[in-house]
Amino acid sequence: MKKVGIPQGLFYYYYYPLWEAFFRFLGLVVVRSSPTNKKIVDDGVTLAVDEACFPIKVYYGHVNELKGKGVDYIFLPRLVSIEPKSYICPKFMGLPDMIRAGIKDLPEVIDITVDLSRGDKGWQKELARLGKILNVNYRQIKKAYNYALEEYFSYRMIARQGYTRDEAIKVWQGEEISLPLDTPLHIGVLGHGYSLYDDFISMSVIKKLRGMGVKVYLSEHLPTEGIEKEASTLPKRVFWTLGRKMVGSALYMDKSPDIDGIIYVACFGCGPDSLIGEVIERKVKKPFMLLTLDEHTGEGGIITRLEAFCDMLARRKKRDEGYLPCYG
Ligand code: SF4
Numbered sequence: 001m002k003k004v005g006i007p008q009g010l011f012y013y014y015y016y017p018l019w020e021a022f023f024r025f026l027g028l029v030v031v032r033s034s035p036t037n038k039k040i041v042d043d044g045v046t047l048a049v050d051e052a053c054f055p056i057k058v059y060y061g062h063v064n065e066l067k068g069k070g071v072d073y074i075f076l077p078r079l080v081s082i083e084p085k086s087y088i089c090p091k092f093m094g095l096p097d098m099i100r101a102g103i104k105d106l107p108e109v110i111d112i113t114v115d116l117s118r119g120d121k122g123w124q125k126e127l128a129r130l131g132k133i134l135n136v137n138y139r140q141i142k143k144a145y146n147y148a149l150e151e152y153f154s155y156r157m158i159a160r161q162g163y164t165r166d167e168a169i170k171v172w173q174g175e176e177i178s179l180p181l182d183t184p185l186h187i188g189v190l191g192h193g194y195s196l197y198d199d200f201i202s203m204s205v206i207k208k209l210r211g212m213g214v215k216v217y218l219s220e221h222l223p224t225e226g227i228e229k230e231a232s233t234l235p236k237r238v239f240w241t242l243g244r245k246m247v248g249s250a251l252y253m254d255k256s257p258d259i260d261g262i263i264y265v266a267c268f269g270c271g272p273d274s275l276i277g278e279v280i281e282r283k284v285k286k287p288f289m290l291l292t293l294d295e296h297t298g299e300g301g302i303i304t305r306l307e308a309f310c311d312m313l314a315r316r317k318k319r320d321e322g323y324l325p326c327y328g
Contacts, residue, residue, distance in 0.1 A: 002134075003029045004110070005071035007062035009036065010055060010092070011079060013165040013193040017155035017172050019075060022148035026136055031071050033062040036200035040065055047102045053269035054294045055194045056091055056098075058201060063099050067106055073133070075110045081117035086241045089272055108133070159220045164206055166197040168220075180210055185313055188217040188253035190246050190280070191265030192273070201293060202265055203302050209263075212310050217259055219249040226252045234279070243276040250280040260313045261287035263306075268294035287313060 004023050006016065012032075020030045034040065036058055044061025052060075066074055076099055079092040096111035110133055112126040131141040151172075159168035162179045171177055187209060195201045196218075206216050219227065231238060231248030238244035246264075253259045264280055266273035277290050289309050291302065 001027060001029050002073070003031050003069075003071040004073045004075055005031045005033070005066035005069060005107070006075050007059055007066060008033045009059040009062045009198065010095075010194045011077075013169070013197045015152070016169055018148045018152035021151035022144050023075075025144035025147045026134060026140065028073075028134070031066065031069050033065045033069075036062070036198050038200075041200065049098065049102065051269070052098075053091065053271075054267045055192065055198075055201060055270075056095070058198070059095070060099065060102055063106070064103055067103065071107050073108050073110050074106060078111050078113045080113060080115035082114065082241055084117055084119075086239050086244065087117065088241060089270075156220075162221055164197050164216075164218060165193050165220065166199075180215060183213045183215045185213060185310060185317070186215045186217060186259050187310075187313070188249070188256075188259045188262045189265065190219060190249055190253075190262065192242055192246075192267065192270075195267050195293065196265050201267070203293070203297065203299050205263070205265055205291070205302070205306070208303065208306055209310070212306065214310060217253065217256075219245055222249055222252050230255075238276070240272050240276075243272045246276055247279055247283075250284055254284040254286050259286070260317060261289070261309065263289045263291060263309065266290060266292045268292055287316070 006012065006019060008016075016032075023030050040061035041058055042061070043064045044057040044059065047064060048057040048060040063074060063076070076096045078094075078096050079088045081087045096109055100106065100109060110130065112130050113122070114126070115122055127141050127145060128138050131138050134141075136144075155168055155172040158171045159165055163171060163177065167177050189196065189206060189209065191202070196206070199207070206218075209216050227245055227248035229248070230251035231244045233251065234247060238247055250262055250264070253262050262280075262284055264277050266277045273292075281288055281290060287309070289305065291305065293302075
């Protein structure tokens, strides 16, 4: 059986169940790279172009690891847009070319273009191209894709119940993970999924907060209509899909009486983060903390900042200080 490698980075956290189910239906064996570790990061930093943001550098490391796993194909889709009139960060558009230029002797790269901004026609063509690469007829490809969509929707339903995306993938695969218990302190945590749910990149921010007795709210746990409604209150529409969801989620969390404070996890070198983080910081009235991470970030500093933020929120709650600014 032929093997297809899927790197455990970037849109893995959003779409792994879809693509795993798709390739499995067609009889391929899906091989993932390991969860991010120091070697993957070091290799990625060495192989990637200097200007790349941290998650892109890490992705190079994942692809490099897969190269040594004897796979026949590596799945590196060119993500342009996943919904009408909105786009994914431009770094995703050139990713397959950047990776090919940076890592030599790769197995065959499946670089289908995902661009749903212009309707379904182009996407059907790309699926047909994928069929040619895999030597499978179009009818089978369509069947596999419909099956994969069903699996994907069931994974999304799991994520909504209160899990992180990486936990939801595990639950979707049959692992038993109990939902975190409710605790008195509630914090909304935002960030691109590929940095937030990657324990190495985010230094397990979510697990650390839970360990400090915090109930963590994520974008995935909020109603989609509510997020979109809040995002639409901005004077100009944010055309980055993930950026818009983050702003909408932050504004929704800001109004939610259940949430005491908001943390935004940004990545060093990320253009959209520098803008979206700033917009959120200016708009929200609740206590807000911006954490910027890169390969040099120390874990001790992150723990100190999380503890200080939680202590401050707990103190405010106890004294019922409300959300007056710290200066008055
Ligand atoms: S949105 Fe930011 S973190 Fe994500 S790929 Fe683009 S530059 Fe990198």
